[in-house]
Amino acid sequence: MFPLRSLILCVCVLLAGCGERAWNDPYPGDPRVANTLYTSFRDPPKHLDPARSYAANEWIFISQIYEPPLQYHYLKRPHQLMPALSASMPTVRPLSASGYEVWGDVKPAQTVYEIRIPKGVRYQPHPAFADNGSVDDLLDPARLLAQPDRELIAEDLVYQIKRLAHPALASPIYGLMSEYITGLGAYRDTLEAAWAKQGRAGWLDLRQFPLAGAEVVDRYTLRIHIDGSYPQFIYWLATPFFAPIPWEADRFYARPGMAERNLSLDTHPIGSGPYLLLESDPNRRITLARNPNWHGETYPVAGPPDLLADAGKALPFIDRAVYTLEKESIPYWGKFLQGWYDHSGISSDSFDSAVAIGASGDVQVTEAMQAKGIKLQTETESSIFYLGFNWLDPVVGGDAESARLLRRALAIAVDYEEFIAIFRNGRGIAAQGPLAPGIAGYREGEAGINPMTHEWVDGHPQRRALAEARELLAQAGYADGVDPLTGKPLLLYLDAAASSGPDSKAMLDWWRKQIAKLGLRLVVRDTDYNRFQDKMRKGQAQLFQWGWNADYPDPENFLFLFYGPNGKAAHGGENAANYANPEFDALFERMKDLPNGDDRQAVIDRMVGILREDVPWLFGFHPVEFRLNHAWLYNVKPNLIARNTLKYQRVDAEARAAATGAWNRPVLWPLSGLLIGLLVLVAPGWWALRQRERRVGVEEA
């Protein structure tokens, strides 16, 4: 028995070595009490370069690191723009072709945005600014903070606009911006020639090539020229695409050996925002730390009273933010409950345990969560998930009356309220039209319901009865769902970019059930996402499931999804349904340039009305984001248009250390149970062996 005893001794020694720290503390290297935010990310970011990054999982990082000219107010809803880097809101001047300012209904030939930045703003420390900064200066956190910096000037903003056209960067918004920013298309050709000449490698100094649409007025002022007018451009100035980049960054990362070590702006940004990237391992964890050079800002003084405790105080509050890669939902949720993550989005499957709908329909966390001090925040996303009909399809698409009736029947039959209940646990609202709540032009209440699919009953929208859908289907010529041509149920094809995710089977089953309610049959063709995109591009789908996430809070960003000239199959635009309606297109062109107000609302109402009658989409739902925060995290307000929220948040590290310590005492008795069980098993064996040895001994003797 001696080895067992020494084993127990060993274990005890090891445990003693653990000290105060919980056994399951996933941050063994960090001090127990530190002004640090712990959170997670699910998908490793591919691009942190603000010219290329166009995904939410990347913007949660770079929005803290880069600072574009504008930002959205943290607390106000509907969203409101305010200056971030720029000293004030940019001045906008519509000009005629001869350069004079124009007013009223006159179509301007160009629009000029003038942005002024304050003096003395500095970049984060970075070896790119040193004469011969080394890789170690970049990778060693202590050395990184000791690196030089430099002042931010207007030319850096121009430099980044030029980068949007860089052939090697393939910026996702280059296509869009080249339609608006004066000379950006031609600039691409210039760069392409120069890039090819230097062998498509190395550093292309964009400062040598002037861009007509982005002009440096003085050290702290720049002007951006837009062809014609594009009122929505101002929203783009609040995205990382227009954040300043120092030319030294490109020079630094173009050095030989950098790419081989995965060092580039995609992994190690150089920004001027409140945080800088301290450690970057997208496969493991990403650490941000307070940027010592940030120009500073104060917490907003207007907003909901419960979020104003820190009003007027200097930002940021948190020193460090640790993002850990967490791909599986079981560990993710488990760690949140144990207190190792400060906040959590809720996956649908943990919802019941976390949230209860109160007697009056208000949402609150359950008692078990309240006991832990967990708080809930909700916000409707500016997104829509929908089922599109391909306008080019002979059965479901186009202007024919039978196809329209079929679509309208489906619009009633597909019960998105049930979808939300099952797959999103109520975290969504059924869409009555394309516009998400909080967007100008969205109508609330009875005025906002879709009369084709819903009725207003007892102060709530209620889906119309299935009988009405059957009636419409019969009018369309498919009585009981039977296709008169074949005598069999009409077959419909749904293209879905189904992941192999655990939920996808259930979701496909649900879709079949919906269509079967009308007696139709649905064949789901789930493909991987790029096949799906390819199909969409060629206009080969019949029904398809997709979503849209707004870039900025303006109705134009939703309604352009139906604009004929944006047709995906014909023009490669974002109108995936290939919907085309001349009346709608004309209204869209008017609406685009109108300022928010009654005029615009009237046009939008008409446009939404047309869409409801034509049904190019089944308006699915607008997701609602629920976020749970532990009691020690303050000033949290989900914001899905802007992601630069880290600087406003505050943690109470003492409270967290106390809570995680109390919640994570190891449970040991099952282990001793296991040990006893093993002994019970081994003991008779031991005894049997002794018996046999004795017997063998006897036999041999």
Add this chain to the structure above:
Amino acid sequence: MGAYLIRRLLYAIPILIGVNLLTFALFFLVNSPDDMARAHLGNKRVTAEAVEAWKRERGYNRPLLYNAGRDGIERVTDTLFFTKSIRLFVFDFGQADSGRAIADDIRQRAPPSLALAVPTFVIGLLLNVTLALGIVLFRASVLDWLGQIGLVALMSVSSLFYIIAGQYLFGKLMRLAPISGYVDGWEAWRFLVLPIAVGVIAGIGAGVRWYRSLFLEEIGKDYVRTARAKGLGEAQVLVGHVLRNALIPILTGAVVLLPLLFLGSLIMESFFGIPGLGSYTIEGIQAQDFAIVRAMVFLGAVLYILGLLLTDIAYTLVDPRVRL
């Protein structure tokens, strides 16, 4: 010996070429470069021009096998096959489709993989051999029979279930170890305890049965009878003679696996959030990043062949008659 090894090494070359051809055929039949471009450009505002640019920057705009637009040797070298597959031979893995350098990622991810795989392997080997000896000790008794049934039962459980159950019990309910994650350095042991335990337990069923049959085979041999005749106790016979003689097949069987430990464990790593090569491969498959999968296939083949080579060497060292 030297000549023999060189011959074996030379034999590896056509195999690697075969592996390369096979994976090349599979991957470029699967996905046209256009598909890859779209998959990696994201969801919004993907224009045909952006796709072209992506292909150009990644070098996917070349013809598959023969470039008629070039002169001389470039007709063959400036092709997808040459640039994407042949270069693997000099371990030039190039860029992943996501834009990262694969060689660097492999360097970063090999240590965590080894930190998980090597202890699992070693502890598993020791435990399985010990248990097998124990069961052989009680052979032809009720205990043996029970043990057999237990082992078959252990073998019949899906490895996914071991992981899910282990994580749930020890991580979530008992809070003995972090549920997932990894840090560098010595503190890593906290994160490794749970996956190693799960890995060892999952391997018991098949492992113990294998060693048990190995020992039973040895026990039938003459020298065991001689040893018993000398009056040695059963336990002494087993440890002193049977185990010592069985060590040769045990070790040669283990050697072939050693290089493959580099690749890590596919599902174990991704469940426990260990940033090793196994989870790298899974992510590559799930993101359809074929550059990664191609590199890992090649690396796997190289390691496998290395394993065979090591086995050969081990045999020649152990048994001089094999020496050629």
Add this chain to the structure above:
Amino acid sequence: MSGASAWQLAPLWTDYLLWLLVLAVALTIAYVRRQPHLRAPWRQVGRSGTGMVAALVLMAYVGIGLLDSVHLTSDRGAVVSVLDLCLSDLRDRTETTYSAPLATHSASLESMTDKDGNTVRAAPRLRYGGAHLGAPAQQRNADLRDRALLGIAKAVALWLAIAVVMLIWRRRLGSDGFPMRRVLGTLLVMALMIGVLREWADGYHVFGTDKVGQDVLYLSLKSVRTGLMIGLLTTLVMLPLAMVLGIAAGYFRGWVDDLIQYLYTTLSSIPSVLLIAAAVLMMQVTMSNHPEWFDSLESRADLRLLFLCVILGVTSWTGLCRLLRAETLKLREADYVEAARAAGVGPLRILSRHIAPNVMHIVLIQVTLDFSALVLAEAVLSYVGVGVDPSTPSWGNMINAARLELAREPVVWWSLSAAFAFMFTLVLAANLFADQVREAFDPRRRA
């Protein structure tokens, strides 16, 4: 579904292959019965208690799988299997979402209006589970007990009938060491389980329901076919490859041997998961490029299953091939082969008459061992995302879904447990059976 509709056979591709396999097995059995030297080891398997119990369990699974492999179509265009028709109650009684085993209320809360018009959050009654009960809280346990007793009574009656028939049969034919008592015992346990399950399933969801409210028992039973297909069809693909190539390599030597060795070393040097993943990805692309190959969802999922089996077969023949090559190398030096060659017998005849029958034991042992490994592999492949179609019921898909279910609270444990129980039983039976086969056929063990 209208009762009057006419049913027609509508076999899927895998149905054909499975029945082909059944035919092949039947022919083999007929052949073996006439060969005394082959009959002897089988008789040994037949005499072992463990082997027969395992065989019985396997037969139950195969029975379910075969029932599920006769597909019918009605004029309404739906394709269903005979099993679906037998279980049409289970299939049609779908709830909205999760409910626990034998529950009367949903497992997820819903907002609803109570008597006083207040909105409360409570678990709604299920549409079918325990719907016949007026006051479920008080009546459920008694109802379950009554049903269980009824089920037990029916089961015992059925079992007695079977036992009498078997005993008579034994009296007439002689027993020859057939472990009658154990077989009857197993039958009793199975009858009791089926009896109780049947009675309960009539009014409840015995294993609960899944996310979209489908009965988990139904899904688990449907998954049997998928598991069997993966195990059996793969064998069907792999066997000819491994046998032809392995025997040819061992017998002909020379360049044939070199070529075949090169082939299998190359294939086996690629980590198998990667090879399978690559091939499956290719298959998915091909299938999405040719939507005209299949007219319904069933045939699409079926084709994917078939391709998966083919891919698994093509990637897994190397192990058996290597064994066969080694054995053939030994056999070709055997006296009777030498004699046949000296007598001028052609190589084809030597191979089919003298070599092939004498390597059959290796094939048999390997195949029974591979079967359980394949069933287990299906789950892992589903996790990696290269398994069967997500719409095909399979244990792998169920376990995969359980990743999310275990993160719920209260934990949804029943899908995982059901999948685990069904899979474990099958694999355990297969493993135990394989052990007995090896025991009986392996010449080294017989010694």
